Amino acid sequence: MACKSTTALLAIFAFAIPTLIGATEHIVGDDNGWTLGFNYTAWAQGKEFRVGDTLVFNYPIGDHNVIKVTGPDFKSCSVPSTAEPLTTGNDVIILATAGRKWYICGVDSGEGTHCDAGQKLVITVFDAEVEAPSPAMASDASAPSPAVMDIDVEADLVPSPAPISGETPNEQYYFFNRFLKV
């Protein structure tokens, strides 16, 4: 009985309380900053953007700006008439929602905008990161072994516990068992 309720509790414990990972600050272009002649598509590749993360656009004030646009405007490098460009030279954008985000520089060089010259960034933001249960943990929880649980939880009540299933007790389960017991 105690074993079964403990198993249920462990299952809840393992899945209901995910671990939040800290937010990341992404310096756009790294040391290059927000500038012309830099490939922001390549920069963004392989990076993971999560809700709660921040984007930081660094550039000399007046040289560039940052405008959040739609996908089509990104493609055509159109600056919407309602756009409110960020111009501080150290623009910090908090990624508040998941999805595709498009940013361009709308400064006009005389031969089109900087966006036309390639100063544009598109990213995909994912939901805030949580620590997913490890495959070992998930498989154990979906098919808990009562034998292993008995051994761990009620070791002092069972004189000679013998592994019935022959499986090695999962280390994480062992930890939780000890934790719950104390």
Ligand SMILES: [Cu+2]
């Ligand atoms: Cu620019």
